[in-house]
Amino acid sequence: MPQSAGRDRVGVLTFHRCINYGSYWQARCLIEGLETIGLNAILLEHRSARADRAEWGCALQPLLPIPTRRDDLPLYKMKIRRFFDAFAALPLSAPFPLERPADAEEFPLVIVGSDEVWNLRHPWYGGCGAFYGEGLRSGRLVSYAATFGNFDSLDRLRGRWADSLRRFSQISVRDLNSKRLIKDALGLDAELVLDPCLQFPEAIWNAGKEEMGSAYLAVYGHSFPGWFQRTVRRWADGRSITLISIGYRNDWADEQWIDAGPEDFARFMAGATAVVTNFFHGCVFSLVNDKPFACVLSDYRSNKLLDLTAMVGAERNVIPEGSSSLHLDAVLGEPPGTAISQRITALRRNSSAYLQHVVQHAP
Numbered sequence: 001m002p003q004s005a006g007r008d009r010v011g012v013l014t015f016h017r018c019i020n021y022g023s024y025w026q027a028r029c030l031i032e033g034l035e036t037i038g039l040n041a042i043l044l045e046h047r048s049a050r051a052d053r054a055e056w057g058c059a060l061q062p063l064l065p066i067p068t069r070r071d072d073l074p075l076y077k078m079k080i081r082r083f084f085d086a087f088a089a090l091p092l093s094a095p096f097p098l099e100r101p102a103d104a105e106e107f108p109l110v111i112v113g114s115d116e117v118w119n120l121r122h123p124w125y126g127g128c129g130a131f132y133g134e135g136l137r138s139g140r141l142v143s144y145a146a147t148f149g150n151f152d153s154l155d156r157l158r159g160r161w162a163d164s165l166r167r168f169s170q171i172s173v174r175d176l177n178s179k180r181l182i183k184d185a186l187g188l189d190a191e192l193v194l195d196p197c198l199q200f201p202e203a204i205w206n207a208g209k210e211e212m213g214s215a216y217l218a219v220y221g222h223s224f225p226g227w228f229q230r231t232v233r234r235w236a237d238g239r240s241i242t243l244i245s246i247g248y249r250n251d252w253a254d255e256q257w258i259d260a261g262p263e264d265f266a267r268f269m270a271g272a273t274a275v276v277t278n279f280f281h282g283c284v285f286s287l288v289n290d291k292p293f294a295c296v297l298s299d300y301r302s303n304k305l306l307d308l309t310a311m312v313g314a315e316r317n318v319i320p321e322g323s324s325s326l327h328l329d330a331v332l333g334e335p336p337g338t339a340i341s342q343r344i345t346a347l348r349r350n351s352s353a354y355l356q357h358v359v360q361h362a363p
Contacts, residue, residue, distance in 0.1 A: 008038065008039055008040050009039075009040045009042060009107055009108065010034060010039045010040065010041045010042065010107060010108075010109045010110070010111060011042055011043075011044045011093065011104070011105065011107035011109070011110040011111070011136075011138065012027070012030060012031060012034070012041055012042065012043050012044065012110075012111050012112075013043075013044045013046070013110060013111070013112045013113075013117070013130065013131065013136070014026070014027050014030070014043070014112070014113060014114060014115050014117060015027070015115040015116070015117065015125060016043050016087065016090065017046075017051075017052075017055070017087060018055060018115075019055060019056070019058070019059035019079065019080055019083050021220075021247060021262055021265040021266075021281060022115075022197070022279065022280060022281025022284065023115055024083065024086060024087075024262045025196075025197050025203075025204060025262060025265075025266065025281065025285075026114045026115055026145075026195055026196045026197055026281070027043060027090065027114075027115075027196075028090060028203055028262075029196040029197045029199070029200040029201065029203055029204065030111075030113075030114060030144065030145075030196035030199075030200065031043060031090065031091060032200060032202070032203050033196060033199060033200025033202075034111075034355075036200070036202075037355060037356070037359060038359070039359065041091065041111075042091050042092065042093050042107075043090055043091060043092050043093065044093050044096070044104055044105070044110070045092040045093045045094065045095040045096065046095075046096060046097075046098040046101075046104070046130065047095045047096065047097055047098060048097065048098035048099065050124065051098060051124045051125060054123060054124035055124065056080060058123075059076060059079070059080050060073065060076050060077070060080075062076075062222060062248055063222055063223065063248070063249065068249075069249070072249055072258060075256075075258035075259040076258060076259070078259035079247065079258060079259045079260065079261070082259070082260075082261030082262070082264075083261065083262065085261070086261060086262045086263070093105045098128055098130055099128075100135070101129070101130035101134060101135035101136050102135040102136075102137060104130075104136060104137065105137075106137035106138065107137075107138050107139075108138065108139040108140065109138060109139060109140045109141075109142070109358070110133070110136050110138035110140070110141050110142075111142055111143065111144050111358070112131060112132075112133060112141070112142070112143045112144075112146055112168075113143045113144045113145045113146035113147075113172075113174075114144060114145035114146065114147070114174060114195055114196050115146075115147065116147050116148070116149035117131040117143075117146050117147070118131060118132065118146055118147065118148045118149075118151070118161075118165075118178070119147070119148050119149035119150065119151045120148075120151050120153075120156060120157070120161065121149065121150060121151045122149065126151075129164065132161055132164035132165060133164055133165075133167050133168060134164050140169055140361075141167055141168050141169060142168055142169055142170040142171070142172075142358050143168055143170070143171045143172055143173070144172055144193065144196070144354075144355070144358075145172060145173065145174035145193050145194065145195055145196060145199075145351075146171070146172070146173050146174070146178065147173060147174050147175050147177075147178045147304065148177060148178045148181055148303075149300075149303065149304065150299070150300050150302070150303050150304075151181075152177055152181065152303065154181060154184050154185060157181055157185045158185055162185045162186060165182070165185070165186060166186060169361075170191075170354075170357070170358060170361075171186075171188060171190045171191070172190055172191035172192070172193040172351075172354050173190045173191070173192060173193070174192070174193060174194065174195050174308075175192075175303065175304055175307035175308065175311070176192070176307040176310065176311070177303045177307055178190070179192055191350070191351075191354045192311070192347070192350070193347070193350065193351035193354055194344070194347050194348055194351045195280075195281075195284055195308075197281065197284045197285065197288055198284055198287060198288060198344060198347075198348070199348055199351045199352075201288045204266050204270075204285070204288055204289075205270075205288075207263050207266035207267050207270070208266075208267050208270065209267050209270030209271035209289075210267045210268050210270070210271030210272075211271060212271060214242060215239075215240075215241045215242070215273040216241060216242045216243070216244045216271075216272055216273060217232070217236050217241050217242070217243050217244070217272065217273060217274050217275070217276060217332075218244060218246060218268060218269055218272035218274070218275045218276070218277075218282075219232075219243055219244065219245040219246070219250050219253045219276055219277075220245075220246055220247065220269070220275060220276075220277040220279055220281075220282040220285075221248065221250075221277045221278040221279045221282055221298075222248040222249070222250060222278075223278070223298065224250065224252075224276075224278055224296060225296060225321070227321050228276075228296045228319065228321075229250075229252040231319075231323070231325065231328055232252075232276050232294070232328070233252055234325065235325065235328050235329065235332060241273060241274075242254045242255065243255070244256075244257060244268075245257065245258075246258075246260050246264075246265060246268050246269075247260055247265065265285075266285070269285040269286070269288075269289060269291070270289045272289075272291060273291075273292075274291055274292040274293060274294075274332045275291050275292070275293040275294075276293070276294050276295070276296075276332075277293065277294075277295050277296075278295060278296050278297070278298045278305075280304040280305060280308060282295065283295050283305060283308055283309065283314075283317070284308070286336070287312065287314070287336060287340070287344065290335045290336060290341070291335060291336075292331060292332045292333060292334055292335050292336070293317055293331065293332070293336075294317055294319050294328055294331045294332055295309070295317055295318055295319065296318070296319050297318065297320075305318065306318065311343070311347065312336075312340050312343045312344055312347070313339055313340050313343045314336060314340050316330070316331060317331045317336075319331070
């Protein structure tokens with residue numbers, strides 16, 4: 001829904017149309033958080049038939065090369081529809097083709113991020129110049145909590161992409177890998193800030209929490225290694241805790257909630273006894289809700305998970321192969337704790353200072 005004009009209007013460019021709980025909530029939390037500091041934040045509504053086909057295909061077949069079960073397809077389709085409803089309720093600019101960013105509305109200030117907006121390995125958004133600020137009509141260009149994801153090639157970043165990033169007047173990132181890349185490619189010391197869900201968690205908290213009537217362990221992610229599945233299964237069985245998988249099928253869980261929408265996800269994570277995940281935002285939502293959690297690394301997400309847990313002091317919540325049952329019991333048996341909360345509070349202050357600086361220097 002297009003918004004009215006005003007000198008305090010800020011455009012936000014991110015991956016807000018992904019069928020992914022973390023992508024949706026980081027966009028929403030950033031928009032609503034910017035509103036709390038006096039800005040009229042609007043998501044730049046980029047459209048791409050190519051990206052849509054890839055996104056929706058992945059949402060219907062998330063476990064490839066394992067094909068989606070026939071009886072799960074209606075559930076994944078319902079999940080997609082619930083995301084579409086959630087997208088429509090966000091404050092959106094007039095739509096424009098992703099391949100023609102100059103057709104987007106003009107804003108005095110455009111904030112690029114959060115999410116993997118600079119990941120040149122992203123399967124359908126990688127290499128889209130708009131996320132590097134190319135062609136955007138703005139008085140000023142900054143980033144908030146941008147990340148390169150699993151991209152770590154300095155050689156490829158040099159040249160066109162580094163030149164594009166030099167157009168940003170201020171840069172902040174959400175992980176150490178991205179901070180290193182910016183330093184090595186541009187010679188800049190990018191600010192390290194929190195993901196919007198951790199920086200502005202109020203919308204997540206306001207969603208409430210599920211009241212399931214009995215304890216459950218939230219399973220968020222897919223393609224978990226077999227050793228991790230078995231370890232978690234034994235832990236849950238020993239405590240008579242139900243394993244419920246949200247958003248994706250995990251046959252080793254007791255129950256599947258595949259068709260959950262974004263609001264369902266927020267309530268579900270808030271109501272869980274504990275969380276097991278291999279997704280970045282599985283860890284983030286555990287931290288937002290002060291939930292015990294255990295995460296396991298995957299090839300695609302290892303940079304993000306390792307950097308997040310290092311930033312907040314939750315390294316022990318990463319479970320390596322060969323860990324004892326006592327390790328899993330330690331992290332799932334108690335919430336993150338005071339030291340981690342204090343680290344998040346300190347990072348939140350730093351993130352607030354960065355955003356205040358952005359606002360004070362807005363055109």
